Amino acid sequence: MAVYTHLGAEQLAELVAAYDVGELVSAKGIAEGISNSNWLIETSGADGTGARFILTMYERRIDTGDLPFFLGLLDHLSAKGCPVPSTIHDCAGSAFRVLDGKTVALIEFLPGVSPTRPTAQQAQAVGAALAQVHLAAADFPLTRANTLDAEANARILEDCGEDRLAQIDPALPAALQRARDLAAHLPSDLPASIIHSDLFPDNVLMRGSTVSGMIDFYFACSDAMAYDLAVTHAAWSFDKSGSCYDAAIGRALIDGYQSVRPLDAAERNALPILAQGACLRFVASRAEDWLDTPGDAHVTRKDPMDFVRRWDFYDENGQQVFA
Numbered sequence: 116m117a118v119y120t121h122l123g124a125e126q127l128a129e130l131v132a133a134y135d136v137g138e139l140v141s142a143k144g145i146a147e148g149i150s151n152s153n154w155l156i157e158t159s160g161a162d163g164t165g166a167r168f169i170l171t172m173y174e175r176r177i178d179t180g181d182l183p184f185f186l187g188l189l190d191h192l193s194a195k196g197c198p199v200p201s202t203i204h205d206c207a208g209s210a211f212r213v214l215d216g217k218t219v220a221l222i223e224f225l226p227g228v229s230p231t232r233p234t235a236q237q238a239q240a241v242g243a244a245l246a247q248v249h250l251a252a253a254d255f256p257l258t259r260a261n262t263l264d265a266e267a268n269a270r271i272l273e274d275c276g277e278d279r280l281a282q283i284d285p286a287l288p289a290a291l292q293r294a295r296d297l298a299a300h301l302p303s304d305l306p307a308s309i310i311h312s313d314l315f316p317d318n319v320l321m322r323g324s325t326v327s328g329m330i331d332f333y334f335a336c337s338d339a340m341a342y343d344l345a346v347t348h349a350a351w352s353f354d355k356s357g358s359c360y361d362a363a364i365g366r367a368l369i370d371g372y373q374s375v376r377p378l379d380a381a382e383r384n385a386l387p388i389l390a391q392g393a394c395l396r397f398v399a400s401r402a403e404d405w406l407d408t409p410g411d412a413h414v415t416r417k418d419p420m421d422f423v424r425r426w427d428f429y430d431e432n433g434q435q436v437f438a
């Protein structure tokens with residue numbers, strides 16, 4: 116579930132009236148997602164022909180001081196033709212407002228569905244769209260440090276503590292030492308841009324084999340482009356549990372990326388270790404979220420072991436996979 120806050124019809128109508136989008140016609144909470152509350156909003160449209168939007172209320176994790184970066188990035192990428200939603204500015208020109216003490220933004224609705232069993236053709240298209248974003252973001256004027264780099268991720272696991280990690284899975288505490296070793300070996304001088312850093316299938320909307328939307332840029336930051344490709348590879352190329360690697364998907368993703376932005380030799384050589392860094396990132400956040408989520412919460416916890424298995428895979432097979 117991802118509607119954490121109840122908004123009454125009058126509140127929603129008042130909010131919509133602050134934008135030049137016509138009158139509120141309907142509002143439906145969206146079940147998908149985990150961090151924010153989202154509603155599908157239908158209005159009569161500025162020209163009376165009807166319009167649809169996504170209303171996002173920022174609930175957790177997001178520092179509202181970062182919103183000019185996140186929302187400005189959407190507008191920048193959208194203006195450059197990337198399949199990314201633009202933001203709707205209110206009548207005073209602001210990209211976000213405060214409602215009931217929480218920050219909200221109205222965002223362009225994009226059509227499409229997130230694939231549950233992606234095809235190689237879809238993976239190819241996603242690789243190409245990711246490279247398009249990296250190139251288009253290169254001249255975005257704002258920057259944001261990656262607050263979830265390998266050292267931060269190793270610290271997150273340390274803060275969870277061996278005992279509590281073992282409560283999630285007896286094999287999880289072993290990730291602690293591996294995380295420290297990995298953090299010491301990740302390259303820091305690869306070509307960088309603004310990266311999405313969470314481009315899982317549920318953050319991509321597709322119509323057939325075409326990417327119609329890339330959403331949820333709330334982990335976007337300035338970092339190595341090849342790391343973003345490694346995150347996307349880890350997110351797309353396995354079954355859910357991380358037990359089974361699909362080489363056709365992995366290859367198509369990299370080929371699609373390189374059809375728009377060829378990797379240099381240093382990036383190609385770094386992919387095996389970057390992929391392990393990507394796995395560490397999701398082991399850490401999933402372990403932290405698991406321990407922070409009360410047992411009775413209406414949120415499905417994501418298993419950190421799914422990414423320990425991927426990490427093992429890249430450790431053993433990374434050289435061949437990215438050869």
Ligand SMILES: Nc1ncnc2c1ncn2[C@@H]1O[C@H](COP(=O)(O)OP(=O)(O)O)[C@@H](O)[C@H]1O
Pocket residue numbers: 117145147148149150151152153169200222223224225226317318328330331333
């Ligand atoms: N611009 C958009 N166009 C269409 N649907 C969207 C858009 N943004 C979000 N959604 C829908 O809302 C869901 C949750 O959005 P998301 O940003 O992933 O939330 P969270 O940050 O909580 O994970 C998505 O799975 C998608 O169905």
Ligand SMILES: N[C@@H](CCOP(=O)(O)O)C(=O)O
Pocket residue numbers: 148149150313315318331397400401417
């Ligand atoms: N994609 C991450 C979790 C981030 O959640 P999101 O709903 O904001 O994309 C994972 O799978 O661990």
